[in-house]
Amino acid sequence: MNTWGERCPGVRMRGTWFLVSGIGLLGFIAPVVGLALSLTPGRTPVVREIELLSQAFHYDPLQPGEAHTRHALGGRIEVRWGERVVLHLRAADTAHGFYLDGYGINRIVQPGEEVTIEFIAIRPGKFRFRCSETCGPLHPFMIGELVVTPNLPFYGSALGTIFLALAVVGRFWWLKREA
Amino acid sequence: MVVRGMARAFVYPRLELTRWSPLRRLVKHRAFQFMLILPNLAVFVLVLAAAFLGTPVGNRNFAIIFVWIVWWAALIVLLIPLAGRIWCAMCPIPAPGEWLQRLAIVARRPGRPFTLGLSWPRALRNIWLQNGTFLAVALFSAIILTRPLATGIVLTLFIGLALLLSLLFERRVFCRYVCPVGGFIGLYAMVAPLELRVKDPQVCVTHKEKDCLRGNAKGYPCPWMAYPGNLWRNIDCGLCTECLKACPKENVGIFLRPFGQDLLLARAPGWKGRSLDEAYKAFIMLSCALIYSAVYTGPWGFLKEWANLSDPAGFALYAAGFLGLNLIGLPGVFLIAVALARWIARAEIPLRRLFVELAYALVPLGLTGWIAFTLSFVLVNISYAIPLLSDPLGRGWDLLGTASHPWTPYMPELVPLLQLPFLWLGLAVSIGLAFRIAQQNLEDAAKARRALLPIASFMTLIVLLFQRLYLG
Known part of the structure; x- marks a missing residue:
């Protein structure tokens, strides 16, 4: 029997509700804070040079001088927040594009040439780069990822998800118990 | 005795739209459905023309862009969540078969329909076949979604099969039991208001x-x-x-x-109750949203090559993984969660029954997962549609002066911010629904609360997986 609920049900219900709402609110605030932080520019002017080989329908990031392997695990580049990124873009088979979400960079590279793209990773988070030059059937899905660490939007939103789940489960655990 | 979840003459609030006489007159008009189908049929003919006669370059072809981006986005983001099966009312694919069956397009023609009128086999009166047809299409989606000719062949097969089935069987068995699209529209239509x-x-x-x-x-x-x-x-x-x-x-x-009332229903006269075929549809849709997010929006080139049939051995691996996750992996993990829920709740209900019942709680999450996946490519690729308005076949025309409009991704960096609210909405609603379904099946609310813990954990993990793919 729920004895504490009977002693002062109204107050208890409000208290629990505030607790649940607080947790839920925190869950929503966390990613927003993460995204707000992401607008702050970085401070460390370290230069990261990366060779990026594009071929239908993926990008293979290589360290300078590294031999190309056909089935690289993924076109994912990780850099630190604030680093100056220098990409040496090449095309292996046909002309490909490089459009970086959130940075407004859009370049095209022809086979046999190298295009150098420079930018500062001013925002943490994941930004996709996409082929912007029609290159074959899967062209719209030719996508790579630039992850600027620490990936605050991801960690913030993941926390938000966990808090949200706790809040919804908590609602049934505490409020329904009092009903 | 009041059975929880029993249909009791619509206990939820309802507003009858057809009390508004202009709407009532409209839907009672014999030409109502024809008027819905006609514009879609015109677009469908253009789609087939573009698929068979147009350029083979997918993003320059009307068939690919208008079917797999424009129509798909409208279907998943707007039509299903807001109006349920409204697409089924306006779909042009079964129309020729139905018109032939009736020997009429609009009028109510008396007399025997033009069909053998066979009854659909009892064993197939479920959506297992639709699960299979959807998986077959989904497995080859990298081909179908990117090659106009493949899209044209698939759509022609659909229309041919619908026609054939209408000549052999009574009424719309294609829509009800075969159509791969109709299967998931039906499942998610239960969410609609x-x-x-x-x-x-x-x-x-x-x-x-x-x-x-x-x-x-x-x-x-x-x-x-x-x-x-x-x-x-x-x-x-x-x-x-x-x-x-x-x-x-x-x-x-x-x-x-209110949204989602059908999912709260546990028993009703003339309805056999929640079933494994529909439960599996929920798993298949959720798995496919995850797989597609990884294959099409992820950075893994080898996955795209495998899905694209570039390498037969790779495709065999992809097919095994795809079918394995859909049919065994995700349902298997969920089964473990349900077994845990049953054990924690000390419930008497058979595990299989509880598994089927609770699987329906995944429907809102699956729908919002699909909305999130759709958002990931729609805003980025919708601008491909603008030049196609002037040059649908990719023949160098410029009918409306938009042919040279460049590819312009709209706010791609904001897409995750749009995806998150949908994923969170799906998570919250699915957890709430899981609690209600647990309440319907377990003896008391305390047991339902305990059973909720592993189920909510499973759902949270799924959302975290989506987030890992979109933001991580």
Whole structure:
């Protein structure tokens, strides 16, 4: 029997509700804070040079001088927040594009040439780069990822998800118990 | 005794839209469905022309962009969540077969329909076949979604199969039991706030003639083989409005209602209850949203090559992984969560039963997962549609002066911010629904609360997986 609920049900219900709402609110605030932080520019002017080989329908990031392997695990580049990124873009088979979400960079590279793209990773988070030059059937899905660490939007939103789940489960655990 | 989840003459609030006489007159008009189908049929013909005669370059071809981006986005983001099976009412694919069957396009022609009129086999009166057809299409999606010719062949196969089945079997068995799209539309239509239902089930009980089932001078018998008097869920209704036309008692209407009411229903007269075929549809859709997010929006080139049939051994691995996750992986993990829930709750209900019942709680999460996946490519690629308005076949035309419009991704960096609210909404609603379903099946609320913990954890993990793919 729920004895504490009977002693002062109204107050208890409000208290629990505030607790649940607080947790839920925190869950929503966390990613927003993460995204707000992401607008702050970085401070460390370290230069990261990366060779990026594009071929239908993926990008293979290589360290300078590294031999190309056909089935690289993924076109994912990780850099630190604030680093100056220098990409040496090449095309292996046909002309490909490089459009970086959130940075407004859009370049095209022809086979046999190298295009150098420079930018500062001013925002943490994941930004996709996409082929912007029609290159074959899967062209719209030719996508790579630039992850600027620490990936605050991801960690913030993941926390938000966990808090949200706790809040919804908590609602049934505490409020329904009092009903 | 009141059974939890039992249909009790629509206990939820409903607003009858067809009380508004212009709308009522419109939906009762014989040409109503034809007027819905006609513009889609015109676009469909253009799609087939572009698919077979247009450029083979997918993003320059009307068939690819208008079917797999424009139509798909409209279907998943707007039509299904807001209006349920409304697409089924306006879909051009079964129309030729139905018109041939009726030997009429608009009019109610009396007499025997032009069909052998065979009954659909009892063993197939479920959505297992639709699960299979969807998986078959989804497995080859990298080909179908990117090659105009493949899209054209698949759509032609659909229309041919619909025609053939309408000549062999009664009514719309293609839509009800075969169509791969109709299967998931039906599942997610149960979320929608729009329903076609009877106003008062008691009127149907006392009405012996059953015009909605047999048809009369004003309307055909239900093409979806549903009896409106026992129609409780959107999955069983194609919104064709034939029953609304035929009912002499004016007892059928179109209603607005709170979202997701069909998913709360546990038992109802004439309905066998939640079933494994529909539960599996929920798993398949959720798995596919995850797989597609990884293959099409992820950075893994080898996955795209495998899905693209570039390497037969790679495709075999992809197919094994794809079918394994859909049919064994995700259901298996969920089964473990349900077993844990059953153990924690000390419940008596058979594990299989609880597994099926709780799987329905994944429907809102699956729908919002698909919305999130769709958002990931729609805003980025929708600008491909603008030049195609001037040059649908990719033949160098410039009919409207938009042919040279460049590819312009719209706010791609904001896409995750749009995806997150949908994923969170799906998570919150699915957890809430899981609690209600647990309450319906377990003896008391305390057990339901305990059972909720592993199920909510499973759902949270799924959302975290989506987030890992989109943001991580």
